[in-house]
Amino acid sequence: MMLDTVRDITTPELIEIRLHPAGFLPRGFAFFIDTILRWLLMLLIAIPSMFIGDLGIGLFLISIFLIEWFYPVFFEVVFKGKTPGKRLVGLKVLNDNGTPISLSASIIRNFLRFADFFPLFYLFGLISMLTNKEFRRLGDIVAGTIVVYTEPAARRFSIPEAMPVPPDFPLSRDTQKTIVSFAERSVGLTKPRQEAGTLRGITSGGMGSL
Amino acid sequence: MPQRYRNLCQHLAIARDRGYSLLLVERLHNLVQSGHDILYRTNSGISGRMLNYIAGGFAADLRANLRWVLLSTLLIIGPWIIMMVVIRLWPDFIYVVIAPDDIHQMDDMYNGDDAFDYGASILRDSGSNWKMFGFYIYNNISIAFRAFAGGLLAGLGTVYTLVFNGIHMGAIEARLVNIGAGRNFYSFVLGHTAFEIGGIIISGATGLKLGWSLIMPGRLSRPDSLKTTARSVLGLICGSGIMLLIAAMIEAFWSPHNFPLPIKIAGGVFTLLLLLGYFIFTGRRHAA
Numbered sequence: 463m464m465l466d467t468v469r470d471i472t473t474p475e476l477i478e479i480r481l482h483p484a485g486f487l488p489r490g491f492a493f494f495i496d497t498i499l500r501w502l503l504m505l506l507i508a509i510p511s512m513f514i515g516d517l518g519i520g521l522f523l524i525s526i527f528l529i530e531w532f533y534p535v536f537f538e539v540v541f542k543g544k545t546p547g548k549r550l551v552g553l554k555v556l557n558d559n560g561t562p563i564s565l566s567a568s569i570i571r572n573f574l575r576f577a578d579f580f581p582l583f584y585l586f587g588l589i590s591m592l593t594n595k596e597f598r599r600l601g602d603i604v605a606g607t608i609v610v611y612t613e614p615a616a617r618r619f620s621i622p623e624a625m626p627v628p629p630d631f632p633l634s635r636d637t638q639k640t641i642v643s644f645a646e647r648s649v650g651l652t653k654p655r656q657e658a659g660t661l662r663g664i665t666s667g668g669m670g671s672l
Numbered sequence: 673m674p675q676r677y678r679n680l681c682q683h684l685a686i687a688r689d690r691g692y693s694l695l696l697v698e699r700l701h702n703l704v705q706s707g708h709d710i711l712y713r714t715n716s717g718i719s720g721r722m723l724n725y726i727a728g729g730f731a732a733d734l735r736a737n738l739r740w741v742l743l744s745t746l747l748i749i750g751p752w753i754i755m756m757v758v759i760r761l762w763p764d765f766i767y768v769v770i771a772p773d774d775i776h777q778m779d780d781m782y783n784g785d786d787a788f789d790y791g792a793s794i795l796r797d798s799g800s801n802w803k804m805f806g807f808y809i810y811n812n813i814s815i816a817f818r819a820f821a822g823g824l825l826a827g828l829g830t831v832y833t834l835v836f837n838g839i840h841m842g843a844i845e846a847r848l849v850n851i852g853a854g855r856n857f858y859s860f861v862l863g864h865t866a867f868e869i870g871g872i873i874i875s876g877a878t879g880l881k882l883g884w885s886l887i888m889p890g891r892l893s894r895p896d897s898l899k900t901t902a903r904s905v906l907g908l909i910c911g912s913g914i915m916l917l918i919a920a921m922i923e924a925f926w927s928p929h930n931f932p933l934p935i936k937i938a939g940g941v942f943t944l945l946l947l948l949g950y951f952i953f954t955g956r957r958h959a960a
Contacts, residue, residue: 473712475681479705516803523806531817542709561712570902573909576821577829586825600824604882604898613702639694 495547571605728955755842805924827883862940867919
């Protein structure tokens with residue numbers, strides 16, 4: 463359990479919410495999608511504006527400016543921390559206290575993108591993400607934001623049918639969770655691994671040390 | 673809503689405490705999370721806050737950060753004056769600073785006609801004005817935002833932007849005066865100088881402050897110090913963006929006109945006084 467990158471946040475109601483910070487690859491992928499979308503958007507504006515001469519060029523330059531600096535800010539603030547790319551990959555941005563991202567935080571983290579890009583191809587941002595245990599780039603650190611996986615909607619467990627055998631010792635919650643998630647995955651595992659997993663799950667569960 | 677949310681939190685706490693089924697706990701957890709998202713969305717009143725900021729908060733903010741603004745001014749004006757002096761004394765020094773092609777282009781732009789001929793010097797048609805408007809917005813405001821972000825590189829990015837622009841502007845100004853195009857040049861730039869240079873200086877000041885808070889975080893941890901500083905200068909950045917927007921408007925639609933030089937000078941002085949008056953006199957009540 464401790465191997466997971468998990469951030470627990472205590473709300474004012476003293477309830478803990480669990481967040482899963484997203485690493486470099488999914489974020490890079492989301493950024494890639496966003497970049498392509500931005501280019502498509504620019505292309506979309508460029509084509510009609512070519513036909514109205516200098517005025518069109520002017521409008522095009524203004525829209526490039528807006529798209530370049532405000533595309534992520536707009537989506538993050540209006541669509542609860544999700545740019546289209548992040549939505550597709552299943553990520554969202556939050557303030558680091560777990561609340562939805564605010565306008566000022568969004569502006570700061572996106573305006574500082576230039577520093578993350580420095581000197582080339584997001585090198586500083588990458589270093590920052592790799593050395594930070596919550597995978598935050600420089601802009602995230604300064605803005606106090608965090609990129610997390612969106613929680614999938616609670617799903618019913620699909621446990622293989624079997625005769626329930628009550629254990630003769632109480633299982634801790636973590637153990638229960640492990641066993642259930644193992645049961646869920648067990649369909650896709652090979653026979654030997656299923657057996658090994660069953661053994662380990664039960665025995666070390668008894669020690670309460672999983 | 674808050675009532676029901678509290679209820680939900682209580683349910684989750686009980687379910688966790690008594691070790692109820694995982695399915696239930698997970699479902700409650702997700703409900704609490706979405707409830708939390710809705711309840712703690714930083715709420716806006718954004719237009720009101722913006723108006724309030726424009727009405728004086730900006731000026732008050734600027735006065736509170738006066739030393740950064742002064743430092744930023746120094747970093748841009750210093751190289752500017754040095755370049756002016758050097759290139760007035762040794763005109764060929766310009767070729768060290770700016771590429772020859774750019775110089776010739778500049779010469780042609782401002783020296784196409786006789787400097788005293790108001791008939792047809794640098795007047796453009798209106799579509800062209802729009803094109804330049806777009807260009808000034810794209811180019812200048814991007815420079816300003818980058819000057820802020822450059823602060824995160826220990827302020828070096830900001831210092832580079834300021835000094836580089838200072839050198840560039842000083843060199844061009846001196847060059848155009850050298851070749852006798854001074855009249856055209858001043859007629860063009862005076863109107864928007866106050867807003868444009870002002871905007872760049874202010875965004876430079878934000879970058880410098882950010883850089884300094886990284887180098888000297890004081891009693892805070894570095895991330896915290898950066899966080900506080902970035903929040904505190906955010907208004908100034910947006911303000912400088914707006915100033916550059918105004919500058920772009922003036923530069924595109926007023927500066928290229930061929931009004932007599934005294935009128936252009938008066939326009940420049942007017943905008944300068946307007947800006948100074950705003951920064952000095954408004955927002956006294958905002959100061960805190």
